[in-house]
Every structure is written in structure tokens, then in C-alpha cells.
Amino acid sequence: MEFPAISKSHLLNFDPNPKPLPLTFHSQTNFRFKSTDHVIKNRFYIFSESKNEYTTTNISSLFKNKKTWIHFVGVGGCGMSALAMLALKQGFEVSGSDIVWNEYMDRLREAGARLFVGHSVLNIERKGFGSCLPDKVVVSSAIGSDNVEVLHAKSMGVHVLKRGNWLGMITEHHNLVAVSGTHGKTTTASMLAYVLSAMGVDLTAVVGAQVPQFPGGNILCCRSPNFILEADEYDGCFLQLSPYIAVVTNVEWEHADIFQDEEAVKNSFKRFLKQIKVGGHLILCRDSEGAYSLVSETCIGTAPVLSKCTSQPLNAGYRVTTYGTSSLNEWCASSICPNSQGGTDYVLCHMGSPVADISLQLAGVHNVLNSLAVIAAVRALINDYWPTQRLIDCIRLHLHNFIGVSRRFEMIGIFNKCHVYDDYAHHPTEVRAVIQAARQRFPLKALWVIFQPHTFSRLATFLKDFATALGDADRVVITKVYDARETGLSNVSGRDLAVSVVGPLSEYIPCVVDLVDKLCFEISSSPAQELLVLTLGAGDITAVGPKLLQKLQQIQCHSN
Structure with missing residues (x-):
């Protein structure tokens, strides 16, 4: 997926300080969900189209959280830790295990979870009080079927569920908005949940990263039927969901250990689209060829029927809305340019007409697309009684206040004129996007990219694409591969990638300790250099930035 260049155009002159949309939650409000469910404070309002009136029930009657014991295997992952925290907030007894301790587990322990390092039968057994075994065991996609806790639970008749099955269970009776896509789903889901929450909408949200503006870190928890979920395609996880609204940010070949090729990825997403509820809504980025291939031209903007939409494998209709940088989309961004905050401004257009200036604190065209998905999703959630302009004025206010994930x-820190940043990018498209964002925010700084390949299968599949994407840096350092869930030897290494990068100086430094020492020496030797160090990868490369800054500070203290 390619990202258009950011222009230096000026935006239209819309009111920069719109009055916030007055969201008053009372029985006369026009704020309704298209699924005909309406939440007002602690009451659940169901609108009857036949009677043209609301009936109410206590929202607590929708949630029957008995003190059930749930054990999470692989609880330290960002997604699994979010599910464990949500279970705690909802009143379940929670335990979990993982092979190493991390900060996610710190938060869970503080919240009351019983956690174990390492996997053992003893982790799911207890003596002397209550249930001796968990009521359910939820298993991460990264955990093999030969895990001792999983095998023991099955042998004892405990209900064992994969992460996707558990997500399907806990969202089944909710007004679910599932944000999917190869890239961008974490930021988009977080941004959407933040904007809706800031507008006064009660909701639960689960995302796969820490969100500074979420009180719960990687979750929002509320006794409400509204649920925003980051929907992951890995291991078919999202195929257990039944969303009312599905967002598809893009579709590309990823997870080479699961999907044989791009066609296999597309087939999985097509199956996901079949899960959208009748009368629901698909919001799709037309800039992504893979995403757009999931639907046909005749489906856009309509409630398609299978016989009229041969490329869309559906047995029920739903509305399709597209977004992107082209005027062919219902929602599009034009005149994209950097702003003084280091973020991005653009003109928002609806059906070809400009409707608002949008200003984000986030850099990069990819974040412009993420914000367009949020705008389209909020508009789809709220019915046509709201004037579009009033709604957009409210959304853009909260989009501007969103600080990211x-x-x-x-940003990890600053030492003299050296800025250190970190990003999760582990696919060539993501690497290309974050380098573009870095160039946008720091156009005058030299860019050093420290990249840790994530899984041998991904590196082997996309080695040439990684080499091309990294060629946009001024200097590249490649570490050894973070093998994660893969086992066994491979015929590809970080060295192969380092020698494949054309253009900037590229070197292979496998050991993180050696890497920090070398970077520290070079940076401290040229304190006046305008420099941006960017660590990239989904593994433990994230620890390099803090270690580097700490060592630089120590050197400076000793020299003084």
C-alpha cells in the first residue's frame, strides 16, 4: 500500500474553534444507534420501530458476572492482557501464566490477578477453597497445542477456548464495532473509542496496546452494550465475531506463518465480512487495493444483495462506505500537509464537497487514513437526525485532542539534539509509513533506523520489500531476528537484510548490548548532531531506546 506525498497546501478557512456538540443523554435526545439500541446513563433503551417508542430495562440485567474463574494462558501479550483486565473489571476471578514477566502483568497483578511465570499444571490447580479448577481456560494464539496447562485442562473437562472464541463469547450480545486490517487497526480502534467516549458515549473497548488516554491502559470498561474491538486476523481470530459495524483499514499479505499468500489473506477477510450482521455497515479504505477487492463497484454506498454483487460473498446485505485520499470516496482527505505541532492537517471532504479542516497531533498519511475511518464509523453509528456539519465539528475537536498509542x-526521550523514538512497525508497509512520518516531523534531522526483524518467516517472505523500505533512512542497523512463536533454524538472518539495503550505510549488529554501546559512543562523540534514532520492531527492540538514553546520561554525568 503506497501513501501519497504530503503537500504544503494551505487548508480551507473553517472555524478553528467550533462549539462542542451538546450531547445530552436524555429521553428526547436525537442521538441513536442505527442498530436501534440507545444508551442513556445507566439505562438501556430499546427503540421499537413498530411502536415508535423506547422501552427500558436496567443495564445491569444484561450482564450476569458471577464469580467465575478464568485462566489466561499467554497472559503477558498485549491482546491477552487486555482481555484479562476486562475480565477483572467485569467481576471475574482471573489467573494467568506466561514464560516471562512484563509490565502488562504488573498492571494485572495490581488489579487482583494471580499470575505465574512459566507454564505448569499447578498454575490451574488449587486446594482448600472454592473451585479446584478454572471454569474456563483462554489460550493465546501464540501458545501451542502441546502446552501443559492446555492439555491438563482438557483432560479434566475444563472448557478451553482460543482467544477468538472468547472474544466471540464476550461480544456476542453487544453492539460491536470491529476494527480490522493488516495495518493501523490498533490506532484506529483506540482513536475511535477515544472520540466516542469524549462525545459522551458509554462503551467498552479492547485494543492491543497501551493508550495513554485510556484510564484502563489498553481497555475502556463500561456496563454498556457498545463495544469497540481491535479485530485481529491472525489465526482466524476475527472469524468468531459478529459485528454491527466492521472497519477494514487495508488488506495485504502478512503473517506468512499462517497465510500462504495474499489470496489466502483476502479469503479470510471475505469470511469476516460474512459475519457482519444483517443491516450492518462495512467501512473500507479504498486506497488499499486488497481491501477494495473485497467488494465490487456496485456495492459501494448501497445495501448490496448477493445476486447484484457477485464479487462479494455474502448471504445478507449491509451498507458499504469508503474512505481514502481519492475524491471517489464518500469520505476523503485533500490538501494534506504538516502542521506546527508535528502532526498533520487536511481538508475533510464528504461526497466531494469540503466540510471541515482536520488537525491531528499525529504525523503521517497513514494516520490521516486512520482518522477518516473514525469519522466514517462515528457517522455510521449515529443516525441521520444529527446534521452532518454539527457532528463533524464535534468529531474534529476530539480527533485533535487524541495523542496516540x-x-x-x-517519543522515548531526548539527549542534547538527539531524539529517540520507538515504533511497533514489523512489516514493510509499516516501516515505510513510519519513516515517512519521521521525515515529516523532523525534516532536518539525520534518521538512523534500528530494525529488529520479527519472525524468520516474515523476514524470508518480505526481505526485498524490507530492504526497499529501509532505504529511505540515512543509516540502518539490523539486529538478529526476534523469533517469537517460531521454533527451529532458518536459512535467513538479519545479516541477509543488512547486505540487501541499498543507499544508506547498513550494518548488522546482532547483540542488543553491543548495539547500545556502539550507538552511545557515536552519539556522545557528536553531541551537536541533529539526529533522530528510530527503533522498529514487534519484539524486545523497544528496550533499546531507554537503555541508550540511560547510558548517554551516565556518560554525561561522569564527564561533568
């Missing part, structure tokens, strides 16, 4: 072009 951890490990998504996140």
Missing part, C-alpha cells in the same frame, strides 16, 4: 511513533 504507545509504540506507535512514540
